[in-house]
Amino acid sequence: MGMFSFFSKEKDYKGVASMGVGEEIEISVNQNEEPLWGVIARWSVYLIALLTPLWFLPITDNPVDGNKMFLVSLLTLIGFIAWLATTVHMGTFRIPRFTSLYALGVWLVVYLLAALFSVSLETSLWGMSAVSFFHILISGILAFLVSVALRTVNHVRTVYMLILVSAGIVSLFLLVQSILGIDIFSWEFTKARTFNPVGQWNTVGIFLGFVLVSLFSFLTGSIHKSRLKRLSFMILLLLVFMGTVVVNYRMVWLSIAIVSIVYLAYIYSHASGHARAQYVMGPLLFLFVSIVFFLSQDIVNLFGSSLNPPLDVTPSVSSSWRVAEQVFRERPILGVGPNEFGYAWDRFKDPTVNTTVYWRLRFDTASSFATTLLTTTGLLGALAFLLFVGSFLWSGLLLLGKLQLENKEHQYISALFFGILFLISSWFFYPLTVITSVFAFLLLGLFVAEVHIAGILPYRVFAIRGDSTKGFLIALISVFLMVVCVVGLYIRSQKQVAAIQYGRGVEALLVRSSVNEAELFFQQAVALDSSRDEYYNAITQTSSIKLQRVLENTGGQSPKDVQDSFEAALSSAVGSAQKATEVNPGNAASWRLLGQVYEMVIPYATGAAEAAAGAYKQAITQAPTDPLLRDDVARVYMVLGDYVKAREALEEAIRLKSDYAAAHFRLAQIAIIKGNVEDAISNTERTMLFVPNDIGVLFQLGLLYYQQKRYDDAGLVFERTTQLNENYSNARYFLGLTYAAKGAGALAIEQFERIQTLNPDNAEVRAILENLRAGREPLAGITPPPLTRVGPPVSKEGKELQQEDTLEKDQPTGEGVKKNEE
Numbered sequence: 001m002g003m004f005s006f007f008s009k010e011k012d013y014k015g016v017a018s019m020g021v022g023e024e025i026e027i028s029v030n031q032n033e034e035p036l037w038g039v040i041a042r043w044s045v046y047l048i049a050l051l052t053p054l055w056f057l058p059i060t061d062n063p064v065d066g067n068k069m070f071l072v073s074l075l076t077l078i079g080f081i082a083w084l085a086t087t088v089h090m091g092t093f094r095i096p097r098f099t100s101l102y103a104l105g106v107w108l109v110v111y112l113l114a115a116l117f118s119v120s121l122e123t124s125l126w127g128m129s130a131v132s133f134f135h136i137l138i139s140g141i142l143a144f145l146v147s148v149a150l151r152t153v154n155h156v157r158t159v160y161m162l163i164l165v166s167a168g169i170v171s172l173f174l175l176v177q178s179i180l181g182i183d184i185f186s187w188e189f190t191k192a193r194t195f196n197p198v199g200q201w202n203t204v205g206i207f208l209g210f211v212l213v214s215l216f217s218f219l220t221g222s223i224h225k226s227r228l229k230r231l232s233f234m235i236l237l238l239l240v241f242m243g244t245v246v247v248n249y250r251m252v253w254l255s256i257a258i259v260s261i262v263y264l265a266y267i268y269s270h271a272s273g274h275a276r277a278q279y280v281m282g283p284l285l286f287l288f289v290s291i292v293f294f295l296s297q298d299i300v301n302l303f304g305s306s307l308n309p310p311l312d313v314t315p316s317v318s319s320s321w322r323v324a325e326q327v328f329r330e331r332p333i334l335g336v337g338p339n340e341f342g343y344a345w346d347r348f349k350d351p352t353v354n355t356t357v358y359w360r361l362r363f364d365t366a367s368s369f370a371t372t373l374l375t376t377t378g379l380l381g382a383l384a385f386l387l388f389v390g391s392f393l394w395s396g397l398l399l400l401g402k403l404q405l406e407n408k409e410h411q412y413i414s415a416l417f418f419g420i421l422f423l424i425s426s427w428f429f430y431p432l433t434v435i436t437s438v439f440a441f442l443l444l445g446l447f448v449a450e451v452h453i454a455g456i457l458p459y460r461v462f463a464i465r466g467d468s469t470k471g472f473l474i475a476l477i478s479v480f481l482m483v484v485c486v487v488g489l490y491i492r493s494q495k496q497v498a499a500i501q502y503g504r505g506v507e508a509l510l511v512r513s514s515v516n517e518a519e520l521f522f523q524q525a526v527a528l529d530s531s532r533d534e535y536y537n538a539i540t541q542t543s544s545i546k547l548q549r550v551l552e553n554t555g556g557q558s559p560k561d562v563q564d565s566f567e568a569a570l571s572s573a574v575g576s577a578q579k580a581t582e583v584n585p586g587n588a589a590s591w592r593l594l595g596q597v598y599e600m601v602i603p604y605a606t607g608a609a610e611a612a613a614g615a616y617k618q619a620i621t622q623a624p625t626d627p628l629l630r631d632d633v634a635r636v637y638m639v640l641g642d643y644v645k646a647r648e649a650l651e652e653a654i655r656l657k658s659d660y661a662a663a664h665f666r667l668a669q670i671a672i673i674k675g676n677v678e679d680a681i682s683n684t685e686r687t688m689l690f691v692p693n694d695i696g697v698l699f700q701l702g703l704l705y706y707q708q709k710r711y712d713d714a715g716l717v718f719e720r721t722t723q724l725n726e727n728y729s730n731a732r733y734f735l736g737l738t739y740a741a742k743g744a745g746a747l748a749i750e751q752f753e754r755i756q757t758l759n760p761d762n763a764e765v766r767a768i769l770e771n772l773r774a775g776r777e778p779l780a781g782i783t784p785p786p787l788t789r790v791g792p793p794v795s796k797e798g799k800e801l802q803q804e805d806t807l808e809k810d811q812p813t814g815e816g817v818k819k820n821e822e
Contacts, residue, residue, distance in 0.1 A: 034151075037085040041149040044079025045442075048072055048142065050162040052438050053170050053207060054197045058187045060496075060503040064199050066128055068434045069135055070496045076142045077489045083149050084478045084485075093462040093474050096147050096448045103384075103391040104444075108140050110384040111338060114377040118337020119586050122531035126495065127339035129364070130434045131372065134492070136338070139441040146445025147452075148459075156412070156450050163439075167211040168236050170198055171243035178246055194309045201309050203433045205247035206426045208240050210439065212286070213259045214419035215240075217411040219282030245293070247309075251429045253294040259422050260287035266414065270405050279405060313358060314431060319350045320366035324374040335378035341365050343586040344375045346623035354627060354657040362589070369432035389424055392444070396421070399451065409454040416447040498529035505538060515545050533590050536580035540593055543573035547600060566604070573597045581618075588626065591619035595632060602639055612636045627653035631662045635790060643670050654696060661730045664700035665792040672707055672787065680704055695724045699731050706734055707787055714738045729755050729794040734786070736768070740778045748772055759794055 034042075048071075055071050056064040087093045115133040118124035125133050150156050173196060176182050183191050198204045215237060244252060260283045267279045315323070326348035327336055336344050342364045353359055366372040374382050396417045403410040423440040430436070451457040464471040464478075505521030508514045519542040525535045547569040550562065557565075577594035584590060595615035602608045616633040623629060630653035637646035647670060653663040671680035684701040691697055698721040705714035718735035721728055736751035749772050756765050768778045779785065786793045 035086055035089050037082040037089060038149070040082035041079045041086060041145065042155060044075045044082065045142075045146050045149055045159055045445075046162055048075050048079075048438065049159045049442060050166050053166040053435060056197050058189065060499040061506050062128065062499070063189065063503075064197065065130070065434050066499060068199070068438075069128070069130065070492065072142070072434070072438050073135070073138050073492050074489065076138050076145060077485045077492075079145050079149065080141050081482050081485045083145055084482050088464065088475060088478055091464045093464060093478070094148050095460045095462075096452060097458050097460055098147070098448050098451075099395050100388065100392040100444070101144065101147065101448065103388040104140055104143065107381075107384040107388045108137060110334075110381050111136055111377060114334040114381050115338050117334050119340055119343055120337065120584050123584055124337035124339050126491070126531060128495070128499065128532070129339045130432050130437050131365070131369070131376070132339040134488070135434075135437070139437045142438065143441035143445040143448075146442055147448035150446070150449040151453075153409070153453055156446055156453065159442075159446055160412070160415075163442075164211065164236060167208060167243075168239050170196065170204065171208065171239035173197065174204065174243045174246050175239075192310075199433055199435055200312060201247060202249045202252075202312050202430065203435050205244055205249035205252040206423070206430065206433075207435050207439070208244045208247070209249075209252040209256055210419050210422045210426075211240050212237075212244060213256060213263070213422045214415045214443075216260070216263050216283050216286070216418060217415040248293065248297070250294060250297050251426075253290040255422055255425050255429075256290040257287055257294065258425065259418055260284075260290065262421065263414075263418055266400055267405070269401075270403070313361070314365060314367050315345070315353075315363050317367045317371065319353065320368075320371040320375070322350050323348045323366065324371065327375050328379070331378060333378050333380050335374070335376045335381060338376050339364075340586070341372050341375050343622075346586070346588050346626070349623075349625045351625050351656055354625070355659075359657065360628065365431040367431075368429050369427040369436075372431065392420070392424070396447075399456065402456065407454075409450065412450050413447065413454060413456075416443050416450060419443050420447060495529045498525040498527075498532070498535070501525040501528065502535055502538065509542065515542050518542050519546075531583060533580040533584040533587055536576045536583065537590060537593055539576035540573050540580065540597060543569050543576065544597055544600065547573055547597075551604070570597075570601060570605070586622055588619040588623035588629065591615050591622060592629060592632065595619065595636075599632075599636060599639075602636075609636055609640050613640075625656055627657040627660050627663065630656070631660070631666065634663070634666060638666065638670070643674060646670060657696075658694055659696040659699070659725070659728075661696075661699060661728070661792050664696050665703065665730070668700055668703040668707065669787065671704065677704055677708060681708070693724055695721050695728060695731070698724070699728070702731065702734060703787070706738060709741075711738050711741050715742065727758055729758050730792045733765075733793050737778055737786070740772065745772055745775075748778065752778075755794065762794060764793060 052068055052072060055068050057067040060066045111133055115121070115124035123132070127134075129135065146159070150159065173184065177184055177195060178193050181193055185191075189195070194201050196204050198207055218233065263283045264280055264287070267276060267283065271279050314320075323341075323344050327344050342362050345363050366375060370382075370385070373385050377385070400414065400417065403414055405411070420440060420443045423436055423443065426436050427440075448457065452459055462470065462474055464474050501521045502525040505518040505525065508521060509518035519539060522535060522538040522542060525532075526539065529535065547566070550565045550569055574594070574597055577590065577597050580587070580590040581594060592615070595612045598605075598608045598612035598615060602612065613633055613636045616629055616636065620626070620629045620633065630649045634646040634649035634653070637643070637649065647667065650663045650667050650670075653660055654667075657663075668680070671677050681701065681704045684697060684704060687697050688694070688701060698717050702714050702717035702721060705711075705717060715735065715738045718731050718738060721731040722735060725731070732751045732755050736748040736755070739745070739748035739751065749769065752765055752769050752772065756762065756769065759765060764782060767782060771778050771780045
């Protein structure tokens with residue numbers, strides 16, 4: 001911390017505080033007389049400032065954000081308990097007289113109401129997300145804790161220095177890992193060049209951007225420091241700037257430009273002549289640079305293309321508004337509940353998203369935190385949020401008018417204000433993350449503490465006297481809050497241990513392929529935290545693997561042993577799947593998984609087909625615009641022999657997604673089974689006259705031609721299909737078979753090589769290529785024939801993105817979806 005000593009300044013706290021109605025006392029606190037509880041509270045804040053950007057652990061399924069949330073929760077609650085103990089010890093209870101903190105309290109109350117009336121209470125209250133009520137509450141407590149636990153100038157300076165230290169370390173990490181390509185850690189998930197301890201790639205840019213704008217106030221002041229201090233400042237500034245350039249997030253540059261303009265307005269209103277010229281040079285330079293980078297994204301990205309930054313995709317603003325509008329019609333006051341945007345997305349997703357490669361993704365957030373709040377906390381929550389933001393902006397801008405540029409304390413106040421302004425602005429263009437939440441509220445607390453130390457903001461201080469009713473009530477409330485914090489700390493710790501066990505189960509299943517070990521860990525996770533449907537779904541998947549193995553490996557076992565094993569695995573799979581739907585009934589994925597379990601045992605269990613169809617229908621109720629679910633229920637109807645209902649479901653799937661290969665594939669199968677191929681061909685040909693560029697119709701027609709061995713016609717149609725969509729893997733599959741049937745082996749190999757590029761993990765494509773290169777029939781040794789299977793031969797169309805599941809790593813722009821450009 002020595003290199004940042006130019007930010008340090010010692011000063012004891014001394015102030016006048018109100019003891020009650022009309023009663024004033026003067027209190028003086030010396031750092032050496034601070035009780036142990038006060039030291040613990042202060043050091044909790046120090047550790048949060050330093051460790052939050054750097055902290056991650058490879059022990060859960062969410063090693064970065066998940067473990068950051070636990071660390072901040074742990075330290076905040078410990079610090080708050082320590083502060084409460086300090087108030088009892090010292091006999092005074094201090095509350096800042098700052099309007100924004102009161103507005104924050106109002107917002108937290110509304111946020112709690114939205115959680116209590118949520119579509120899923122547990123998910124909204126305790127969800128493992130930065131937007132759940134518990135974690136928003138922790139951020140609010142952190143803001144209050146910082147404002148009351150830091151009593152001297154030195155305390156505030158230390159926190160700010162620790163933030164700068166962490167920013168410098170993060171910037172160095174980016175340069176070493178991302179630019180030089182040197183792996184700093186040995187864990188597999190840390191070996192990507194864009195891995196960082198902060199979190200999402202764009203979040204790194206936001207974090208470093210806020211540090212940059214907070215340094216504006218010190219650009220001129222550093223000139224008057226010693227050479228070593230100036231050098232330290234310039235090194236830090238250069239490191240943070242280079243880190244921001246490495247990330248190169250367009251919206252960060254825009255925000256830097258906007259904050260620069262506001263800062264320049266502040267300078268012009270407070271300085272004149274030579275002083276004005278001196279103070280505006282730095283911000284003007286950053287304004288110019290940020291505009292250049294904002295306008296030169298494509299050029300800059302050419303140099304960073306080798307980093308292959310992860311795709312960061314959210315719904316577009318229009319899609320987010322559409323979902324909010326639909327929610328307003330049903331739940332206008334408090335929305336669907338915090339952390340429940342995914343539920344609203346499933347129910348009200350814009351159907352145009354189905355035309356993009358992102359159609360299988362379930363978004364858990366809208367285009368930004370602000371637009372997410374419209375859906376999750378309703379009109380009341382949005383107004384309370386705007387009240388909090390507006391009150392801070394109003395109070396902050398009024399405060400700026402009272403500051404003096406040359407005053408050191410006032411420079412810190414302006415630095416903190418512009419840092420908060422930058423972080424709050426990110427809430428309007430990017431989803432809330434652990435970093436943007438924690439540091440926005442941490443800086444808010446620092447801002448309040450600094451304004452008070454500067455003598456601008458008074459605190460209200462209540463005396464805890466044994467002979468007064470007010471003192472008794474304050475003491476009682478303090479003890480009650482301690483108990484609540486201890487309970488909250490216990491519950492959060494228990495959920496963290498459950499997350500660790502779940503992570504161990506995922507590792508056992510994916511790395512060691514140990515199903516029994518994985519299931520044991522998942523069961524332990526459920527025992528510790530029964531509120532997360534993904535834990536139950538994990539048990540369902542391991543039980544389904546066991547069930548599949550029982551059905552495939554019956555040799556050497558007595559019929560009774562096979563039956564017992566079958567019943568045990570089926571009972572576990574169905575029971576855990578049903579429990580998942582009870583824990584979170586709004587999650588269509590859980591209902592679909594239940595349907596898949598029933599579908600697996602249709603040949604062996606009476607009534608399984610009807611149960612599967614029922615589960616799929618419930619999933620459709622939760623996600624009515626998902627064509628995948630229509631295909632699921634159609635598949636069951638085909639097993640039941642109800643081809644009329646199957647066709648209706650498939651036609652609805654095609655209405656939702658016209659190029660949906662699976663639905664067209666199954667419609668062709670139905671025509672073949674019913675012996676109506678010629679009629680189907682005639683109807684499809686007539687349809688093609690009206691929509692000649694509909695690749696779904698073309699694909700279906702090609703399949704029918706192929707089944708009738710009309711290879712010339714099939715080849716023409718499949719060629720047209722692949723011209724319209726080069727990544728249509730199933731069309732290329734049948735085009736390759738068509739070429740092979742016509743004796744054009746080289747062309748067939750070309751098609752399957754392209755499929756292999758798009759689907760490198762497809763074993764059947766590799767086998768077909770081996771057959772073709774050896775001069776054999778393409779499907780030699782491959783059964784059953786493609787047109788008699790349950791689904792199309794290639795499950796993923798090219799670069800199409802699937803919802804990433806922890807246990808299924810089969811691994812997103814178009815209308816309705818926004819890509820957050822790096």
